[in-house]
Amino acid sequence: MRIDLRGVGKGRRTEALPATTIGYESGRATLARAETEQRPTVLGLLASGRMRPDTGTVTIDGRADAAAIRRAIALVDAPDVSDPAPNVTVAGVAAEELMFAGVPSNPVSVAxxxxxxxxxxxxxxxxxxxxxxxxxxxxxxxxxxxDDIEGLVLVSPDRHGGDPLEWWELAKRLADRGFAVLVIAGDASAAAIGAAAMIERMQAMDVDEVAEHAAIAEGGLA
Structure with a gap:
């Protein structure tokens, strides 16, 4: 499964979300950058088929079908949309979500x-x-x-604090289980994840590859 957003925007002059193009697919974690208080949630709603864009298109496997996207994609922790009330206990959150999933949600089942x-x-x-x-x-x-969930859109996990590498690893583990995962976060988190990925790639290189990349960076090779 693949979800593609092409030039999607929201708002009279795209104040809510400027034109954005991004895709995410089964078996892969994708990171999207969105700043300001409102834009991550707007992008999450568009990417999960729960809001119609004012400009651009949203497709699932090449076709426009918002209902199919809604069935296949879970919108997770979007502020003021799908985030749990802050004073509800973990057990309470679990009971409510189990009920929505159509599985036993009594105290024993929750435990x-x-x-x-x-x-x-x-x-x-x-x-x-x-x-x-x-x-x-x-x-x-x-x-x-x-039932039928094939992907997840995670909205602004960085707003809770913590290490962005932790939730990014969680997203990748979900992708390894076959889910399509889109994480929407701010520039600072994206930069931290990008830096960690670069370090990981460098560590995987042999000595000659590292030296060659260093020479290119310093202008030593054409």
Whole structure:
């Protein structure tokens, strides 16, 4: 499955979202940059088929079908749209999401599910007070329990603080399980992830490759 957004914009003069082109697909984690308070959520709504763009197109496997996108894509933790109320406990969030997924959501079922996630020790903690990576792991694992979910759009995970490399690794692990994952975050997080990826590539090079790249960077090779 592949979702493509081509030149999508929202707002009378694209104030809500300027023209944006991005795609994400099964088995891959994709990072999209979006700054300001409103734009990440607007982009998330467009990318998950929950909002119609004023300009541009959104397609799934080459066809325009917003209903199919909505069925296939879970919109995770979008501010004021799909984020849980801050004072609800982890167990409460789990119960509600299990109900939406159409699976048992009684206290025993919730406890067993949190045990499976390794999160039973935080069951009584308000969702706003758990570590950012715990929050995101809980919400993504619950989201993929819903029928027909093939992808996830994660909105502004960096707003909760924490290390962006942690939630990026989580996104990549979800992609390794076959899901299409789009993460929408700010420039600072994107820069940190890009720097880490560059270091990882450099570490994977042999000595001669590193020397060649260093020479190119210094203008030593044509």
């Amino acid at each position: 067993r599910r949190l045990d499976k996630f390794g999160l039973r020790d935080v069951a009584r903690i308000p969702i706003a007070n758990v570590d950012p990576i715990v929050r995101l792991r809980l919400l993504t694992e619950l989201a993929i329990l819903r």
